[in-house]
Amino acid sequence: MHEDVTARARTWLAEDPDPETREELAKLIEAGDLDELTARFSGTLQFGTAGLRGELGAGPMRMNRSVVIRAAAGLAAYLRGQGHGGGEGEGDAGGLVVIGYDARHKSADFARDTAAVMTGAGLRAALLPGPLPTPVLAFAIRHLGAVAGIMVTASHNPPRDNGYKVYLGDGSQIVPPADAEIAAAIEAVGPLSGVPRPGSGWQVLGDETIDAYLARSGAVLTEGSPRDLRTVHTALHGAQVA
Template identity: 40%
Template structure:
């Protein structure tokens, strides 16, 4: 029996106490006996990783490998998460008074093209509806920034996005948005974590029952159109569209946002990477199946087509279309832009346009994370743009500061170096569609002036100073990877780096 086998592995020291207890609990309460036996036969390390802990519900939600076990994204963790979110929302609403104050008990849910995303989105809706929270669901995959917009547009109390962003195909997850359209922050993140950890029973109804009873409904096309209009209004140069663009959604949702917006903006020379345009959670035609715009491999097919078509610009977005990667045609061949270079280019042109229109820049705000290039601040200071440049990593902190703007103040631009950008306060998360539109318009304007984006960046460096940025990614998966990351960070904290390359830190 599996129980005896687990006891023997514990006695031999091949699995830990937590793994043993969690696996027995799973057998008793969930089942999956055959799947557990198969996993144990196939890979002991993988089995231990699946059961050694309950996948943490962090400050933004849950993300991880899909599969059986408490440390995996699956029916158990998704339903537990949804019940905890529902419990917290109802708790907060009850504190507003008997009528729930201005809480409407309304949720919106969206999902990307990953394996299981639609099923997980339905599970969330079923749990919410069973708890008296009316839930509106997109009928097909949509982007994360569109979910953020929808929360605000429909006046929802909470939003849930099913996505693991640019993670490998094995992963999925969920992100939680509060009523301001931003990902949850204190005290709500802490309250949701507490409620998720306290879940003992999950209430759920069938999806059909929810539809028939009105507890679950679908979001109509009018919300798509409203979102597209907001993105179009965020553009830098509204009349510019004479540029040739190659675009790939990397098998994700980007055709519903980036591509749709470019078409609606009047760009005619747009070429889709046909091998990557269809939704597929395996990301089969992306190098190493890693749909991360930060990785050069994710840009390979787009650059190949751009070379064939004589394009000026190559764009790719990650599966939930919040991040964007950029390649530009130069006299020296194709070059990839870093997140800091993309941010610099967009911000510089936003400022130039605002100055031309006579906008009072002293009431405008640039918001960026601490690790994003200081060049943005240098440009902002020159033109008296106000700056919040020390925000922690995570776009939710930018969203928080947008929400706190006073009357008469204006959000101009938000950026993080990990390829995330925002040009409108009506969306509260980074948006590849906004960035893609801005870049296409900038490239078109520069082309009219017989310049390219790379030349323009050099001009910006000449005026404001040269900033060099190099990124390296290291993948440390599973429990052992987490332990190694903890040791590395602990070492950095306890032994402060004083000098690097002969320079003071």
């Protein structure tokens, strides 16, 4: 069993695109830390209605670029299967996927990897312009007529964690049976070398989407609503910018 765990770790190491987690995993293999390797390679993070969430680190039981690329490739395959892929004709682009992220460690990297995978799969990808709250992403999906959205965040979890929330075109988190269908598509993803990830081709949205979100949010205020309330803000483990 120990040999199997080490072999799985070496296979994972060979295709890990992130120098940081490659170094981390190489040290664990060299040290022969079988307890830690077993914890990381005893299974995979399970995709459900809340997407993925877990501690950052190397291996399939942690949140890292390899796991995110696989998740994005599976989601792209699911969306193409739902008829949202691009056609063969010139200008016949695929459906739009909006991607947001918070200020956690690796969030921006995970968002860019997702944009690259979606672009490589023939979908149109649009990144929100910076770390933003999750409701901005949910709003942008409907505002821009997207077929899906991804928010890279672990919400209120401790700072060592990160996560990957998936939304479909109605701007709400996925519900059964879509979660199981996406999970199956992720499971079917082969080696990362077979996942196209171009270095460009996606859009970075401007402030117009944020302005539209603020205008829509402000519209709920009615005449006579309190305007001078004092508020307290917390960055919630770094998931927001104060």
